[in-house]
Amino acid sequence: QVQVVESGGGSVQSGGSLRLSCVVSRSVYPRYRMAWFRQTPEKEREGVAAIDNGRTNYADPVKGRFTISQDKNTLFLQMNNLKPEDTAIYYCAADPRYTGKEPSLGRSTYTYWGQGTQVTVSS
Numbered sequence: 752q753v754q755v756v757e758s759g760g761g762s763v764q765s766g767g768s769l770r771l772s773c774v775v776s777r778s779v780y781p782r783y784r785m786a787w788f789r790q791t792p793e794k795e796r797e798g799v800a801a802i803d804n805g806r807t808n809y810a811d812p813v814k815g816r817f818t819i820s821q822d823k824n825t826l827f828l829q830m831n832n833l834k835p836e837d838t839a840i841y842y843c844a845a846d847p848r849y850t851g852k853e854p855s856l857g858r859s860t861y862t863y864w865g866q867g868t869q870v871t872v873s874s
Contacts, residue, residue, distance in 0.1 A: 752777055753775060753776075753777055753778060753779060753780075753845070753863045754775070754776045754777050755773060755774075755775055755776075755843050755844070755845055755863050755864055755865035756773065756774050756776070756843075756865055756866075757771060757772070757773045757841065757842070757843045757865040757866070757867060757868040758771070758772050758773075758868060759771040759772050759868060760841060760868030760869045760870045761869075761870070761871070762871040762872075762873065763833055763870075763871070763872055763873075764872070764873055764874075765833065765834055765835055765872055765873065765874050766832055766833065767833050767872070768829070768830060768831045768832075768833065769830045769833065769870060770827060770828070770829050770830070771787065771827065771828040771830070771841055771843075771868060771870075772825065772826070772827055773785070773787075773825065773826040773827075773828075773843030773845075773865060774824065774825050774826075775824040775825075775826075775845050775863065776824070778824055780847035781847075782804075782823075782847065783824060783845040783846060783847050783863075784801070784802070784803040784845065784846050784847075784848070784849075784850070784854065784855070784860075784861075785801070785802055785803075785821055785826040785843065785844065785845045785846075786798060786799075786800065786801035786802070786819075786843075786844045786845075786854065786855070786856065786861060787799040787800050787801075787819060787826070787828045787841055787842070787843060787844075788841070788842045788843075788844060788856075788858065789837075789839035789840065789841045789842065789870075790839055790840050790842065790867075791838065791839045791840075796842065796858055797810065797856075798810055798855070798856025798857065798858070799813055799817065799828070799841070799856075800813065800817055800818075800819035800828060800856075801819070801854035801855055801856050802819045802820070802821050802826070802854055803850070803854040803855075806853065806854055807819055807854060808853050808854040808855070808856060810856060812836070813830075813837075816830065816831050816832045816833075817829065817830050817831070818831075824845075826843055826845075828841070830870070833870075833872045834872060835872050835873065835874045836872075837870060837872050838870060838871050838872050839870060840867040840868065840869055840870075841867060841868050841869075841870050842864055842865055842866075842867045843864070843865040844858075844861035844863065844864050844865075845861065845862070845863045846860060846861045846862045846863065847862070848862075
């Protein structure tokens with residue numbers, strides 16, 4: 752059973768930085784497309800950033816502030832200049848299927864999910 756585990760969440764003041772990590776273990780596939788999503792009680796889970804074979808894709812609200820990177824089955828999200836509206840539970844997602852398209856920010860395109868890590872940004 753593939754496992755996805757996030758770490759690195761926490762509390763920070765506006766303008767601060769955090770780095771999230773995610774590890775895919777018990778892997779049965781040679782590689783994964785991976786992405787970060789986030790969710791608040793008021794909004795549905797939304798895609799933040801995705802990476803596939805070195806190509807990246809970012810949601811407009813985080814462009815220029817967040818950077819996604821991947822090292823084999825480990826995923827990272829460097830978050831700089833954080834804002835209160837970035838407060839959410841952040842989820843890591845992975846999928847072994849090759850699409851040949853731009854890295855997807857759609858929830859339905861990912862099979863394996865972590866339990867989430869809380870990020871809180873205070874003003």
